[in-house]
Amino acid sequence: MPPAALAPLWAELRVSIAASPASLSAQLIERWQGHAPLERDVWLENCANAPVEAADRRTALFMLGASGSNEDLPRFGLLAASAFERADEGIEACVEVVVRDWLLRSPQALAGLPSLSDRLVPELRCALHAGVAKGAPGRAMDYLTNRLGASSAEDSVILGLIGAYAQVPEQGPPARLLQRARAALTSTDVHLRREAALALGRLEDPEAAVALAELLDSPEQGERQAAAWALQRITGLALAPESAAWLGWLAAEQAFWEESGADLLRRLPSLNRKQQAEALRELSQHPWRRADIARALAPLLACDDPKVARLTACVLADLGGQVAQSVLEASVGSGDEELSASLAAALQRVAPAPRVSRRVVTVGARDSSNRPTDGR
Numbered sequence: 001m002p003p004a005a006l007a008p009l010w011a012e013l014r015v016s017i018a019a020s021p022a023s024l025s026a027q028l029i030e031r032w033q034g035h036a037p038l039e040r041d042v043w044l045e046n047c048a049n050a051p052v053e054a055a056d057r058r059t060a061l062f063m064l065g066a067s068g069s070n071e072d073l074p075r076f077g078l079l080a081a082s083a084f085e086r087a088d089e090g091i092e093a094c095v096e097v098v099v100r101d102w103l104l105r106s107p108q109a110l111a112g113l114p115s116l117s118d119r120l121v122p123e124l125r126c127a128l129h130a131g132v133a134k135g136a137p138g139r140a141m142d143y144l145t146n147r148l149g150a151s152s153a154e155d156s157v158i159l160g161l162i163g164a165y166a167q168v169p170e171q172g173p174p175a176r177l178l179q180r181a182r183a184a185l186t187s188t189d190v191h192l193r194r195e196a197a198l199a200l201g202r203l204e205d206p207e208a209a210v211a212l213a214e215l216l217d218s219p220e221q222g223e224r225q226a227a228a229w230a231l232q233r234i235t236g237l238a239l240a241p242e243s244a245a246w247l248g249w250l251a252a253e254q255a256f257w258e259e260s261g262a263d264l265l266r267r268l269p270s271l272n273r274k275q276q277a278e279a280l281r282e283l284s285q286h287p288w289r290r291a292d293i294a295r296a297l298a299p300l301l302a303c304d305d306p307k308v309a310r311l312t313a314c315v316l317a318d319l320g321g322q323v324a325q326s327v328l329e330a331s332v333g334s335g336d337e338e339l340s341a342s343l344a345a346a347l348q349r350v351a352p353a354p355r356v357s358r359r360v361v362t363v364g365a366r367d368s369s370n371r372p373t374d375g376r
Contacts, residue, residue: 091124130161137166141174145180177203181205190222204291213250250288293315294316294323
């Protein structure tokens with residue numbers, strides 16, 4: 001039992017957390033923090049090391065997530081490992097929620113999670129990864145990239161998290177992440193290939209398009225659907241889900257970029273205004289590398305010719321995709337009133353990227369029923 005001074009509050013906390021972790025009130029947390037730190041710490045240590053009930057370990061985990069400092073991460077790891085060793089029900093889900101809430105409350109905790117992850121069993125590592133992806137999607141890319149490579153099963157989970165929650169950084173995804181995800185497309189593990197396809201689609205990686213098109217011939221329906229979704233996400237096009245259709249279109253796109261497209265994009269800032277307008281119209285017809293185009297067009301939204309800026313906004317809207325959306329969002333409100341209106345209108349026209357309805361599969365699971373669909 002907890003110390004006498006903590007016992008009534010601990011009983012309230014257990015009831016509240018058992019009902020719903022989200023119901024844990026600020027008042028209860030303040031009362032918990034109001035007790036002597038040593039008293040609290042001793043009880044939390046007991047929850048990890050002494051033979052206490054599963055509800056006490058669960059409550060201790062949630063209290064660390066709700067009120068602990070970053071220095072409490074090792075204690076959190078001990079509690080989680082203790083609960084796992086004792087086969088506490090729902091411990092993976094508990095770890096995921098606590099990590100998510102901890103990062104929402106204290107973003108700096110992300111720096112301490114890699115060393116903590118290394119000390120956990122694979123099941124808890126994957127739960128921790130899920131908490132990071134959901135609690136800090138804008139900052140999780142580097143963390144998740146660095147966790148790739150532990151095992152095929154764990155890589156499936158990480159790529160699944162990237163495919164479901166990743167936010168592409170302004171400068172683009174890490175090269176190491178793209179390389180690992182592309183390599184996973186050739187794995188003998190069909191589940192890993194499917195997760196890699198979804199991740200590469202979310203990351204809008206044009207270099208993966210040919211390999212994704214080849215997956216359209218897969219005998220596995222889930223893999224074919226994932227590849228088709230990824231290709232649509234990368235290009236914004238909805239071609240027939242057949243490898244011949246996509247490979248033919250990609251061959252034409254690659255020829256354009258090799259012959260003139262790449263050079264046109266490189267020279268774009270140095271062209272005169274008339275040439276820029278012509279180049280913009282040409283580039284808008286070649287969406288294979290639309291993420292790269294969107295990044296290159298960002299400076300033109302601030303150019304001194306309002307006509308070129310407005311045309312750029314229209315081209316970004318036509319190209320669509322999350323990078324174009326981010327570029328437009330960053331520029332809304334800048335420039336004169338007419339340009340601001342054009343930017344806002346373009347942002348509203350950006351076609352929503354195809355989304356995938358899925359759940360993250362835990363280590364060892366092979367659930368082929370998670371199919372890409374039109375909505376979450």
